[in-house]
Amino acid sequence: MGIPTTPQITVTGERPSRLSRLLKPFAFMSLPTAVLAVLFLIPMGILVYFSFQYGDLTGQSGFTLSNFTDTLTDPLYREIALATFEIATIAMVAQLIVGIPLAYVLAYKAGRFELPLLLALVLADELNPMVRIYAWRMLLGREGLINDALTSLGLINAPIDALLFNKFSVIVVLSTSYLTYTVIPIYASMKAVDSGLFEAAKDMGAGWFTTFRRVLLPLIAPGIFIALLLVYVPLFTDFAAPSLVGGTSGIMLGNVVADMVLQNGNLNMGAAMSFLMLLAAALFSLLAYQLSRVKGGAK
Amino acid sequence: MITLSSLTKQFGDATAVDAIDLEIADGEFFSMLGPSGCGKTTTLRMIAGFEEPTSGRIELAGEDVTWTSPRRRNVNMVFQNYALFPHMNVRENVEFGLRIKKLGKAEAKERIERMVAAVRMEGFEDRHPAQLSGGQQQRVALARALVNQPAALLLDEPLGALDLKLRKEMQLELKSIQQQTGTTFVYVTHDQEEALTMSDRVAVMNGGKVEQAADPRTLYQRPDSAFVADFIGTSNLMTIPTGQRAGEDIRIALPAASPNGEVTITVRPEKIKVVASEPADGSYARGTVLENVYLGSMTQLIVEIRSGERLIVHQLNDEDGREPLAPGAAVILAWSAEHSYVIPEKGPQ
Ligand SMILES: Nc1ncnc2c1ncn2[C@@H]1O[C@H](COP(=O)(O)OP(=O)(O)O)[C@@H](O)[C@H]1O
Numbered sequence: 294m295g296i297p298t299t300p301q302i303t304v305t306g307e308r309p310s311r312l313s314r315l316l317k318p319f320a321f322m323s324l325p326t327a328v329l330a331v332l333f334l335i336p337m338g339i340l341v342y343f344s345f346q347y348g349d350l351t352g353q354s355g356f357t358l359s360n361f362t363d364t365l366t367d368p369l370y371r372e373i374a375l376a377t378f379e380i381a382t383i384a385m386v387a388q389l390i391v392g393i394p395l396a397y398v399l400a401y402k403a404g405r406f407e408l409p410l411l412l413a414l415v416l417a418d419e420l421n422p423m424v425r426i427y428a429w430r431m432l433l434g435r436e437g438l439i440n441d442a443l444t445s446l447g448l449i450n451a452p453i454d455a456l457l458f459n460k461f462s463v464i465v466v467l468s469t470s471y472l473t474y475t476v477i478p479i480y481a482s483m484k485a486v487d488s489g490l491f492e493a494a495k496d497m498g499a500g501w502f503t504t505f506r507r508v509l510l511p512l513i514a515p516g517i518f519i520a521l522l523l524v525y526v527p528l529f530t531d532f533a534a535p536s537l538v539g540g541t542s543g544i545m546l547g548n549v550v551a552d553m554v555l556q557n558g559n560l561n562m563g564a565a566m567s568f569l570m571l572l573a574a575a576l577f578s579l580l581a582y583q584l585s586r587v588k589g590g591a592k
Numbered sequence: 593m594i595t596l597s598s599l600t601k602q603f604g605d606a607t608a609v610d611a612i613d614l615e616i617a618d619g620e621f622f623s624m625l626g627p628s629g630c631g632k633t634t635t636l637r638m639i640a641g642f643e644e645p646t647s648g649r650i651e652l653a654g655e656d657v658t659w660t661s662p663r664r665r666n667v668n669m670v671f672q673n674y675a676l677f678p679h680m681n682v683r684e685n686v687e688f689g690l691r692i693k694k695l696g697k698a699e700a701k702e703r704i705e706r707m708v709a710a711v712r713m714e715g716f717e718d719r720h721p722a723q724l725s726g727g728q729q730q731r732v733a734l735a736r737a738l739v740n741q742p743a744a745l746l747l748d749e750p751l752g753a754l755d756l757k758l759r760k761e762m763q764l765e766l767k768s769i770q771q772q773t774g775t776t777f778v779y780v781t782h783d784q785e786e787a788l789t790m791s792d793r794v795a796v797m798n799g800g801k802v803e804q805a806a807d808p809r810t811l812y813q814r815p816d817s818a819f820v821a822d823f824i825g826t827s828n829l830m831t832i833p834t835g836q837r838a839g840e841d842i843r844i845a846l847p848a849a850s851p852n853g854e855v856t857i858t859v860r861p862e863k864i865k866v867v868a869s870e871p872a873d874g875s876y877a878r879g880t881v882l883e884n885v886y887l888g889s890m891t892q893l894i895v896e897i898r899s900g901e902r903l904i905v906h907q908l909n910d911e912d913g914r915e916p917l918a919p920g921a922a923v924i925l926a927w928s929a930e931h932s933y934v935i936p937e938k939g940p941q
Pocket residue numbers: 603607608626627628629630631632633634635
């Protein structure tokens with residue numbers, strides 16, 4: 294078994310040359326940089342290139358800004374963008390509200406159930422997304438389990454339609470789909486926090502909320518930041534959930550892009566939209582990073 | 593005043609603390625001393641409120657707090673690993689309790705400054721715990737607790753993580769801070785020297801019970817049990833059958849009013865003298881030197897007496913040129929009657 298080694302530049306007993314010392318750090322970086330270039334920069338470049346092109350049925354093509362101006366000025370898109378922002382944000386907040394206590398239980402309270410629960414959480418994510426979404430349709434639908442249960446218990450007379458094919462069902466499906474990715478980084482950051490700190494806070498008179506806000510939250514802010522990066526961006530661009538349970542009111546930007554490319558065949562417009570979404574996501578990430586630094590205190 | 597009445601804590605079948613009765617006076621430096629696992633931490637955590645007693649009562653200043661939340665008890669704890677908040681600097685750590693009490697800005701500032709000065713941490717207010725040495729972190733933990741002006745400060749082996757030299761320094765400092773503030777200290781340690789040098793009174797614990805609670809002098813001179821005699825300082829424990837009180841090679845004279853029959857006595861090593869001939873009164877024993885160990889200010893002899901027991905003798909090195917007794921030398925050991933301390937029979941308490 295040969296482990297490939299980098300060729301040795303230095304001759305034994307001789308001080309490495311100034312140049313090779315200068316270049317050494319970059320040698321370590323060259324492989325990851327190359328991978329990033331192939332996987333990220335080249336597709337990005339193609340995306341940006343297409344977003345500034347037009348092509349019509351007569352076969353003419355060239356440079357244009359109209360893809361961007363059209364997208365940004367269309368009131369329908371603006372409305373969907375707002376709805377997307379609303380859905381993604383509510384789903385993210387819902388996941389944090391459920392995920393932080395869940396991570397807390399896993400990290401400090403689960404005892405010997407810690408590993409089994411962690412595994413269950415990871416396995417839940419392994420479920421095929423389509424299966425998961427259809428399962429939710431069976432739960433939330435007119436003849437779904439929830440409506441059946443409520444009707445047979447006599448709590449309602451007619452099935453509730455408001456459970457499926459709207460923003461609500463999209464939020465429910467999205468929240469449950471990404472929960473694993475919200476919980477794991479927060480759980481990991483909690484494992485590094487000594488639970489003796491909570492006792493110290495309590496000893497000085499702090500209640501659970503003060504302890505959470507002033508002790509735990511600042512210390513797990515980096516984990517929350519990772520969760521936001523990992524989850525909010527894919528939430529923002531998701532199109533499977535809205536297209537299967539969103540109906541007409543639960544449409545998100547991901548659907549618009551997919552339709553633009555797959556139905557209308559307008560790759561340029563789709564690229565421009567994607568580019569704008571990426572920009573928004575990048576801005577959001579920066580904001581989240583700043584927030585986590587403020588919360589965590591400049592170290 | 594802190595009063596514990598038949599305080600008991602069981603973890604499953606195991607009894608960690610077994611019907612403890614203690615009274616700790618205001619302003620007292622009170623230590624709980626005992627080997628690892630004897631229930632010191634559990635007792636302290638029950639006083640703080642972090643552990644619920646299985647039975648018994650805890651009173652603080654005459655008020656029953658057995659079931660009161662730790663938040664509402666006027667005591668503060670110094671944790672063994674300090675438990676400083678890593679994301680806050682020294683000032684913010686010390687301020688924590690005062691902000692919860694919603695103390696006025698000016699008064700809080702003044703109290704923090706005074707406390708930071710008392711633990712000699714001026715100039716370090718903006719540092720984070722990671723930028724402080726172990727001893728400094730210890731001082732901050734102390735300030736963070738004391739700034740709340742608790743009726744009692746509970747300390748669980750607070751010097752356990754420090755090296756010997758720093759330990760000695762901090763012992764003196766803790767004692768002086770305790771005297772300055774007049775706060776009751778309840779101090780847990782397994783180090784008998786630490787307990788003896790710092791405390792007004794010490795409770796010696798063993799197997800979840802308090803063997804004896806007394807001032808250091810009493811513990812040393814009049815131990816209530818063989819365990820206390822053995823745990824505090826070095827002691828020569830001997831079980832004396834009635835016959836040995838007047839024998840050929842050994843004669844044990846007991847203090848007046850000692851019980852008849854078999855007794856257990858303890859003799860401190862520094863009370864035993866090496867003499868030239870059998871004394872007219874008091875105790876003596878003939879024996880052979882097994883070992884001599886030079887300890888600087890004194891020499892420790894281990895002497896096997898004719899009855900087979902080994903006695904430890906401390907000889908002060910206060911005369912120049914005295915030859916140490918070589919192993920194999922025959923000696924006569926002597927001590928007066930009152931230095932044979934008879935350990936009281938342990939009856940039901
Ligand atoms: N949370 C717990 N669960 C079960 N047993 C415990 C717990 N805490 C302490 N014990 C047991 O109680 C006994 C006393 O422990 P502790 O009070 O920590 O002793 P010390 O502080 O004197 O070393 C020990 O035998 C210990 O194993």
